[in-house]
Amino acid sequence: MSGRGALAAAFAAARREDRAAFVPFLMAGDPTLERTGELVGALAGAGADVIELGVPFSDPIADGPVNQAAAERALAAGTRLAGILELVSRIRRRVEAPIVLFSYFNPILRYGPARFAEHASASGVDGLLCVDLPPEEAAAEVLPALRAQRLDPVFLLAPTSTRERVRAVARAGSGFVYYVSRTGVTGERAALPAGLASEVRALRRALDLPVAVGFGLSTPEQVAAVARVADGAVVGSALVRFAAEHAGEPDLLPLFARRAARLAAATRRG
């Protein structure tokens, strides 16, 4: 355990209520940081246990078309990492759910990992997940920087991960582990992969950390299926797309909150 413990506590609280944690994702700055703040507020009100905020990057190799377009809109609006940290410190006053930044490594590297950790911690960020930074590459500068500021380093595991790699993530990560449900990029899919339940069960036996499952989840049914086997369910592209499609509507926030609440409700087991 290296972070403040807010992520672990959020998963533990969900487990006590016999449900999986609901972990929604939004791209920060899409279409503006102000709007992101409002949407995060709606998510918190709808029952989000952990909130993932995407840091937009020009070359998102692990993302499908929906998140690519969201990143483009955010960058076109001039979104900067420092602005995202300011946003987090503002929404911290009214949002209790822990916040994890979901980024590619280059913006963090350019900001300076130590400086980033210091500023992120001060603004109330709880953890960092860099999609293209496996534990091996994080070891030298990023892990020490995050630990020094009590931020949780969150890592991905995938269907291709070997036992050795699961052990490496178990050693380096804290807060939770993000299991990528399928080989591929982010985005909504019609069905969950067939072997998912047994893969997640095996992973939970091998790890002391909570396991959240993402990539491809969009419907309450899919969230419910994941909730039966995992500690958390991540929904990203579906919410990003919903917010973009309804961006111009006056009742965007209540509509968005209702959508999120349906997904959150699906995390209840039994």
Added chain:
Amino acid sequence: MKWARNRRGWPDRAGRFGGYGGRYVPETLMAPLEELARAYDHARRDRAFKRRLDDLLASYAGRPTPLWPAERLSHEVGGARIVLKREDLLHTGAHKLNNALGQALLTRAMKKDRVVAETGAGQHGVATATAAALLGLEATVYMGTEDMRRQHVNVERMRLLGAEVVGVESGSRTLKDAINEALRDWVTNVRTTHYLLGSVLGPDPFPRMVRDFQRVIGEEARVQLRRRYGRRSPDLAVACVGGGSNAIGLFSAFLGDPHVRLIGVEAGGRGHRPGEHAARFGGGGAAVGVLHGTRTRVLQDAEGQIAATHSVSAGLDYPAVGPEHAALAELGRIEYTSATDREAVAAFHLLAETEGILPALESAHAVAEAVRRARRLSRRALVLVNLSGRGDKDLESVLAYDRARAEAAP
């Protein structure tokens, strides 16, 4: 000789060349990269693999490629002797086939039946499509739509060779965006598909594997220099650097010889301002960064967003450089300079008119620098240039460039 000592054993077990390189990829690709590294390490020690590759390179691709003393060009320039390593005469018209054949054989050895590739100028795409056709692999090639427009002859060649060419509309619609899309395909289909990366870029083991498959350029040139000129090495070796595979291929044979000055030539484009060039060493806006799986010098803004680039040559139009180049530059072993669009096109014409050779616009950057240097050297000096590709694909680009210049002239 700090570099000679440091360089031994590069990259290390973590795929690092000093502070550069590594494996910065999504988790899904980590185990497949480990598997690829194992397969490659096995193949490079396997005599049967080497025999098969050597046979393909000789009987199919046309190796060794000649070393041509460019006497009329040298006379015209009035200085050192300029000698051309004729990779443009390799089957498919560029050095890219050396690597494509090697990796296609490796794909077969790994029992995968599909390859994906990126291409900028189209030369690596054509080489991949060719190797795939020869070895019975399915091939999908990603190419930015801007590059498809300026290199459409190569698009048709790939399709005739049986490859699927997928246009990429995102970002600047050039090489960088094609690599993004190829990586997305690979991460999705990694169990059946090999990513046949075309340069000394990307996560380990690609930079060392592609380098090793391109080493044949420098090794041949070394033998040819001795036979023809009775010399162990040139005074200067010059090559263009996009990702940097033809340059590493030529230079690796001379790295241990401190008397040889090694010069990499980047795309100077239209000027020094960010977005106007692709010079990761000399131009504005470059810093250490991580792009496409490797830590290296990357053109980017203050926020770590990758910068737009420009070059008249699609193959050099890329914001990052191979990690081994970044490391060798830091050690001072390779000097990097750039040639502008205008200088490259002028060199294209000069070589055409003095030697009867149309160089690829990429290679024309190296010719431009060789000419510049040769002028200042004595007649006894020898400048070796890697003529990495032929220029048939660039006819329209050159004619359009000349037309625009003529119209702009007062």
